[in-house]
Amino acid sequence: MKLQSVDVKTMSPEVFRVFGTQNALLTAGDRDRCNTMTIGWCQLGCVWNLPTCTVYVRPERYTYQFMESHDYFTVSVLPADRKKDMAFCGTKSGRDVDKVKECGLTLRYGTGDAPFFEEAEWVLVCRKLFVQDLEASCVKDERVFKSYTPAMGGWHRAYIGEVVEAYQKR
DSSP states (O other): EEEEEEEETTTOOHHHHTTTTEEEEEEEEOOOOOEEESSHHHHHHHHEEEEEEEEEETTTSSHHHHHHOOOEEEEOOOGGGGGHHHHHHSSOOOTTSSSSHHHOEEEEGGGGGGGEEEEOOOOEEEEEEEEEOOOOOOSSSSSGGGGGOOOGGGOOOOEEEEEEEEEEEE
């Protein structure tokens, strides 16, 4: 099977199955430099009558600076048999190691030179629409605080991106 471009409106990724089991790689940057990190949180849907993907990144993460400096980001879901690569990308910093090289991933580029991976089962290429920091003062359910201890780092920044391209193995 080869990763092929598909119509965003007809693609139906199994987001509830993937996140929490396979997870995904969030990647930002361009042809010169990029970084990727494993994410376990993602939301897909429709905001402002546009197909959107929302991801969350803590300011301490190396990927944060790429998310801030580029207009596009991608979400790549790798097959379940790449679990070791997902773990590696979630525990190592791109400041210290070239995760793409170490995992043997093949870079491809979408709109805006947004980097993603040929090995993915499906990919979303997103253009940033909205950015906002999550805040403790806005929490309405105490269970949320379990995700925010001093050892974990700061509060996430939410990035809502319009899904401008989608790819899926066929």
